[in-house]
Amino acid sequence: MARQMDSGFLAWLRRDLLLAWRRRGEVASPVLFFIMVSTLIPLGLTPESTRLAEVAAGMVWVMALLATLLSVDGLFASDYQDGSLEQMLITPQLLPLPVLGKITAHWLTTGLPLTLVSPLLGLMLSLPAAGFIPLLWSLALGTACLSLIGAVGAALTVSLRKGGLLLTLLVMPLYMPVIIFGSASVSYAIDGINWLPPLAVLGALCAAAVALCPLAVAGALRATASN
Amino acid sequence: MNLFSDWTWFHRLGSPRWFYQNSGRWLPWLSVVTLVVLATGLVWGLAFAPADAKQGNSFRIIYIHVPASFLALAGYYIMAIAGAVGLIWKMKLSYMVMKSAAPIGAVLTFIALFTGAVWGKPTWGTYWVWDARITSMLILLFLYAGVMALQYAYHSVDAASKAGAILALVGTVNIPIIYKSVDWWYTLHQPATIKLTSAPSMHPDMFQPLLVMIAGFYLFYALVLILQTRNEILRRERNTSWVRELAAAKMTTNTIANEAKSE
Amino acid sequence: MSLSSSSLLSIENLAFERDDSRLFDGINLTVNGGDILQIEGANGSGKTTLLRLLTGALQPSAGRINYQGQPISENRYDYLADMLYIGHQPAVKLNLTAEENLRWMVASAAKSNRVAVADALAEVGLAGYSDIPCYTLSAGQHRRVALARLLISEARLWYLDEPFTAIDKQGVSLLQSCLQHHVAQGGLVVLSTHQDLALNNVRKYNLLSRAEYLV
Numbered sequence: 001m002a003r004q005m006d007s008g009f010l011a012w013l014r015r016d017l018l019l020a021w022r023r024r025g026e027v028a029s030p031v032l033f034f035i036m037v038s039t040l041i042p043l044g045l046t047p048e049s050t051r052l053a054e055v056a057a058g059m060v061w062v063m064a065l066l067a068t069l070l071s072v073d074g075l076f077a078s079d080y081q082d083g084s085l086e087q088m089l090i091t092p093q094l095l096p097l098p099v100l101g102k103i104t105a106h107w108l109t110t111g112l113p114l115t116l117v118s119p120l121l122g123l124m125l126s127l128p129a130a131g132f133i134p135l136l137w138s139l140a141l142g143t144a145c146l147s148l149i150g151a152v153g154a155a156l157t158v159s160l161r162k163g164g165l166l167l168t169l170l171v172m173p174l175y176m177p178v179i180i181f182g183s184a185s186v187s188y189a190i191d192g193i194n195w196l197p198p199l200a201v202l203g204a205l206c207a208a209a210v211a212l213c214p215l216a217v218a219g220a221l222r223a224t225a226s227n
Numbered sequence: 228m229n230l231f232s233d234w235t236w237f238h239r240l241g242s243p244r245w246f247y248q249n250s251g252r253w254l255p256w257l258s259v260v261t262l263v264v265l266a267t268g269l270v271w272g273l274a275f276a277p278a279d280a281k282q283g284n285s286f287r288i289i290y291i292h293v294p295a296s297f298l299a300l301a302g303y304y305i306m307a308i309a310g311a312v313g314l315i316w317k318m319k320l321s322y323m324v325m326k327s328a329a330p331i332g333a334v335l336t337f338i339a340l341f342t343g344a345v346w347g348k349p350t351w352g353t354y355w356v357w358d359a360r361i362t363s364m365l366i367l368l369f370l371y372a373g374v375m376a377l378q379y380a381y382h383s384v385d386a387a388s389k390a391g392a393i394l395a396l397v398g399t400v401n402i403p404i405i406y407k408s409v410d411w412w413y414t415l416h417q418p419a420t421i422k423l424t425s426a427p428s429m430h431p432d433m434f435q436p437l438l439v440m441i442a443g444f445y446l447f448y449a450l451v452l453i454l455q456t457r458n459e460i461l462r463r464e465r466n467t468s469w470v471r472e473l474a475a476a477k478m479t480t481n482t483i484a485n486e487a488k489s490e
Numbered sequence: 491m492s493l494s495s496s497s498l499l500s501i502e503n504l505a506f507e508r509d510d511s512r513l514f515d516g517i518n519l520t521v522n523g524g525d526i527l528q529i530e531g532a533n534g535s536g537k538t539t540l541l542r543l544l545t546g547a548l549q550p551s552a553g554r555i556n557y558q559g560q561p562i563s564e565n566r567y568d569y570l571a572d573m574l575y576i577g578h579q580p581a582v583k584l585n586l587t588a589e590e591n592l593r594w595m596v597a598s599a600a601k602s603n604r605v606a607v608a609d610a611l612a613e614v615g616l617a618g619y620s621d622i623p624c625y626t627l628s629a630g631q632h633r634r635v636a637l638a639r640l641l642i643s644e645a646r647l648w649y650l651d652e653p654f655t656a657i658d659k660q661g662v663s664l665l666q667s668c669l670q671h672h673v674a675q676g677g678l679v680v681l682s683t684h685q686d687l688a689l690n691n692v693r694k695y696n697l698l699s700r701a702e703y704l705v
Contacts, residue, residue, distance in 0.1 A: 011594065015583075015586075015594050018586065018590065019583060019585055019586065022585035022586065022623070023585055078583075081579070082579050082580070082581055082582060082583065082584070083577050083578065083579025083580060083581035084581045084583065086547065086575075086577050086579070086581065087575070087577075087581045087595070089547045090545045090546060090547055090570055090573070090575055091570065092566070092567045092568075092570035092571040152393075152394075152397055156377060156390050156393065156394055157377075157380070159386070160380050160381070163380075166376055166377065166380055169369070169372060169373050169376055170373040170376070170377060170394060172369065173366045173369040173370050173373065173398075173401075173405070174397065174398070174401050174405075176366055176405050176408065176409065177401075177404050177405055177407075177408035180408045180409070180411070180412045181408065184412070184415060201408075205404070212400065216393060216396070216397050219314075219393050220390065220393050222547075223386065223389030223390055223393060224381075224386050224389065224390050383508065383509055384509045384510070385508060385509055463510065464510075466510070
């Protein structure tokens with residue numbers, strides 16, 4: 001049984017990673033978006049480092065959320081168009097496993113790079129030194145949540161021609177807890193409070209999302225993509 | 228899959244036609260009861276309940292605000308449960324109830340937000356504050372908007388129903404998390420002195436009309452939901468023989484009435 | 491196995507409706523190993539829907555599909571592992587090479603022989619293309635990549651939706667010999683096509699008239 005499960009998860013993970021590697025330019029765009037929009041903040045707000053420092057944590061988090069949201073739209077789109085999604089629906093494996101493989105690949109190609117460049121943005125936005133480590137940790141866990149929840153929206157809108165904007169509408173309210181606890185752990189650290197509790201809540205959210213979101217995605221794909 | 232194949236009675240209960248015909252019989256009674264309860268609550272609350280010591284008469288908006296907030300949240304669960312029943316037992320009527328519940332809930336959420344803002348101006352001096360409960364209400368409005376937008380985005384009724392039901396269920400799991408996290412977020416950013424989340428104890432003279440209003444809103448919600456569902460039934464079943472017969476019967480009575488009038 | 495005496499695939503009283511309009515109902519069919527069943531019918535008569543009902547991607551509104559005498563919902567894993575479906579879209583990823591595409595398709599199917607990928611590509615006439623991403627290939631070549639799955643697959647049940655679309659004459663004869671070989675080994679083919687097949691023992695089923703006849 002374990003081998004069968006592996007084959008569903010790993011096959012789709014490997015395939016999506018390979019595909020991402022072939023489309024490196026496209027995959028890099030959320031990260032570029034993340035960096036570029038962050039340069040708008042000093043331009044629109046103030047170049048003064050003390051005032052930037054106040055909003056840095058929240059801004060980095062909002063940008064990361066938007067960047068994930070932009071990329072999650074394409075999670076099932078090309079598979080839907082070329083018939084691969086249809087093949088996924090009829091694999092003998094339990095559907096949530098290939099789904100989880102795809103989501104994992106999405107996180108590895110967007111959430112993880114976003115996390116890794118976030119210290120750079122922290123520097124640009126004068127994030128206080130204490131905030132860097134919590135920023136990394138909270139983004140690593142948080143972007144995984146964002147990918148998982150975003151996948152539900154992507155699955156619900158995959159068969160709609162103009163699903164992108166609708167997806168944003170569906171997913172945004174569900175993202176609220178993630179951004180609250182994610183940015184809170186950073187601001188706790190900056191204020192010198194123990195920042196592990198909000199991070200632990202984020203971890204709990206992530207665990208719940210890993211368990212529940214692939215099920216919801218599988219249900220959504222069966223309900224909508226097959227019509 | 229065939230676990231429920233013997234539940235024919237259950238499916239009969241879920242037949243849109245059965246619902247339409249029976250709800251038509253209860254409807255006049257429900258309307259009268261709703262009207263009486265709402266009128267009692269409103270007159271009692273607005274005219275006879277004592278004015279608040281600090282807020283004066285402006286507090287009376289709670290007789291709309293509080294019941295609307297109650298039903299806004301309860302309505303989301305009613306919608307999600309209807310969607311779940313549809314998904315599990317493939318019951319069409321249930322999907323129709325779900326679809327009808329979404330706009331009602333959204334309007335109630337909007338009323339709660341609007342009355343909150345109106346009440347906020349004299350009380351806090353501003354229409355909008357990022358209070359925990361207001362923020363949660365706003366997110367609830369977004370959740371309703373998502374379910375409605377998804378329903379309208381699909382051409383296929385079946386796909387729209389299933390997608391809407393799944394989204395409503397995902398929202399149901401999320402609502403407690405959202406409420407708790409917004410609550411937590413609020414206490415993080417706001418000093419405890421102006422915390423508004425704990426309701427102050429109310430004088431019974433003020434509280435009793437509120438209870439009547441809440442009951443009235445529940446009745447009103449049920450009434451509007453049934454009316455909306457009946458519309459939805461007619462729209463979706465417009466090609467069936469029983470709806471056609473119904474329409475034909477209505478047409479003839481109307482022409483007879485018109486002829487009688489013209490004579 | 492005692493089950494092998496019952497038919498490999500049987501369809502009982504199958505009906506499908508979408509948005510309360512009935513596409514078809516009362517379909518009864520039995521297909522055994524060695525059979526080729528060709529589904530006919532005008533556009534919109536539900537050929538693709540019937541095939542997708544067979545794959546389990548769609549749920550029938552009434553009736554059932556049996557695999558080796560058991561409803562497919564009760565032994566879903568065995569059924570799907572023994573099935574191969576090629577739909578309208580060939581499920582070819584444009585950024586992958588033909589070989590990668592085929593390897594991946596083979597990996598996601600449960601019963602397949604993993605070594606024969608290169609041979610299969612050679613046989614469908616894509617020998618020199620193994621390193622070239624599929625976006626440089628034509629639509630017909632994409633179909634050939636998908637058809638190469640047939641050469642590797644060990645599944646007994648093949649469901650093919652318009653498999654002759656966009657492929658040339660030589661490809662058509664290759665595909666036909668492939669089908670012939672499959673049924674000779676006891677496999678089963680259900681396909682939809684408007685083309686007349688140059689094969690023996692093809693049963694035709696017309697979705698509109700419900701007539702079933704041997705060619």
